[in-house]
Amino acid sequence: MKRMAWLLALALTLIACSKEKDLEPPAELVDFTVKLKPDHVWSIGTKGGDAVLRLGLRPAVLDDRVYVAGHGGDVQALELGSGHSLWRASTDLDLSGGPAIGEGLVVAGTIAGQVLALDAATGAARWRVAVGGEVLSAPAISAGLVIVRTVDGKLKALRVADGTEAWSYEQPVPRLTLRGNGAPVIDGDMVLAGFDSGKVVALALLTGDLLWTATVAPSRGRTEIERLADIDSPVHVIDQDVYVVGYQGRVAMLSRESGQIWWGRDMSSYRGMAADAEHLYVTTADSTVVALRRRDGTEVWRQAQFLRRALTAPALQGDTLVVADFEGYLHWLDAATGEILGRAKPGGGRVSNAPVTAGDLLLVQSDSGKVQAYRARPRAAG
Numbered sequence: 001m002k003r004m005a006w007l008l009a010l011a012l013t014l015i016a017c018s019k020e021k022d023l024e025p026p027a028e029l030v031d032f033t034v035k036l037k038p039d040h041v042w043s044i045g046t047k048g049g050d051a052v053l054r055l056g057l058r059p060a061v062l063d064d065r066v067y068v069a070g071h072g073g074d075v076q077a078l079e080l081g082s083g084h085s086l087w088r089a090s091t092d093l094d095l096s097g098g099p100a101i102g103e104g105l106v107v108a109g110t111i112a113g114q115v116l117a118l119d120a121a122t123g124a125a126r127w128r129v130a131v132g133g134e135v136l137s138a139p140a141i142s143a144g145l146v147i148v149r150t151v152d153g154k155l156k157a158l159r160v161a162d163g164t165e166a167w168s169y170e171q172p173v174p175r176l177t178l179r180g181n182g183a184p185v186i187d188g189d190m191v192l193a194g195f196d197s198g199k200v201v202a203l204a205l206l207t208g209d210l211l212w213t214a215t216v217a218p219s220r221g222r223t224e225i226e227r228l229a230d231i232d233s234p235v236h237v238i239d240q241d242v243y244v245v246g247y248q249g250r251v252a253m254l255s256r257e258s259g260q261i262w263w264g265r266d267m268s269s270y271r272g273m274a275a276d277a278e279h280l281y282v283t284t285a286d287s288t289v290v291a292l293r294r295r296d297g298t299e300v301w302r303q304a305q306f307l308r309r310a311l312t313a314p315a316l317q318g319d320t321l322v323v324a325d326f327e328g329y330l331h332w333l334d335a336a337t338g339e340i341l342g343r344a345k346p347g348g349g350r351v352s353n354a355p356v357t358a359g360d361l362l363l364v365q366s367d368s369g370k371v372q373a374y375r376a377r378p379r380a381a382g
Contacts, residue, residue: 040373064079066363105146105160115135135150155193182272197215251280
């Protein structure tokens with residue numbers, strides 16, 4: 001019943017966004033001058049899931065290993081360069097968020113509201129605990145704690161040693177929300193997370209004490225659909241600045257110390273963003289990719305050739321951005337201009353979660369559970 005309610009909420013939202021567009025179809029892919037040639041490096045399969053569930057499963061990389069989890073319960077450790085399997089654990093759980101890697105653990109969450117921890121070296125089960133709500137994003141791990149975000153508006157800190165609860169924090173959840181949650185972010189001694197109320201909170205990592213709250217995307221409108229203001233992507237912390245974007249809300253820059261909003265710009269996104277030294281790169285709700293100056297939010301460029309293709313958040317790799325779409329295509333863009341540089345169709349169907357970059361490799365996990373690695377190189381002249 002809970003799953004159907006969340007799916008209904010997402011369906012109503014998509015209908016609302018399209019009510020004046022008569023359900024316009026996704027943009028057709030256009031021809032372009034190929035400047036990057038993506039090479040397929042390796043691929044593996046996991047037990048995948050239903051594409052409409054919008055799960056939060058994507059690879060996690062640490063050193064020369066990559067960890068992946070499938071909706072059907074498989075968790076695997078692979079050699080990053082070759083995709084060779086180091087270990088595989090079958091949990092028989094409906095995994096829905098993760099994995100996260102840290103402090104010797106691989107951690108993932110389930111649709112049924114459980115969090116599972118495995119030994120990162122061997123895949124052996126370390127502990128399993130119930131957290132009371134579905135987990136749709138990767139946990140965060142630091143300072144002996146695993147921080148978990150659940151769909152019922154809770155942040156929970158679990159002890160690395162045994163999974164017991166160290167603290168819990170809760171924000172009210174509106175009656176109607178988008179399906180999905182942004183992963184919590186640990187920065188030093190602070191945990192930051194966005195909520196379905198359009199608020200960002202900062203908590204003390206070790207105690208869970210509230211440090212500040214900021215309303216980034218205030219609810220507006222007469223109907224519950226019009227008042228949706230979810231923050232469904234992770235915040236980005238760079239030095240003393242926090243960057244966040246919400247659905248039917250704003251992209252904004254906040255003070256890490258106080259939560260004060262330094263600038264805000266109207267923008268709607270439930271996919272999220274990437275950031276580098278000078279710019280933010282946002283995938284909007286209609287699948288436009290927009291580059292903004294970090295210091296003041298001024299628009300630098302926008303790429304609107306992927307409208308309604310359900311793009312993922314961008315992954316930043318050197319001087320390129322990579323996004324994936326509902327047909328499983330990968331698109332490489334020039335980070336300086338937004339120009340399309342390259343494209344690949346790995347197979348495996350729809351991709352809902354942003355690709356992951358690891359050095360010169362790009363990792364992508366489709367909703368069906370297929371994980372593939374690519375390396376892009378400049379196309380030879382002629």
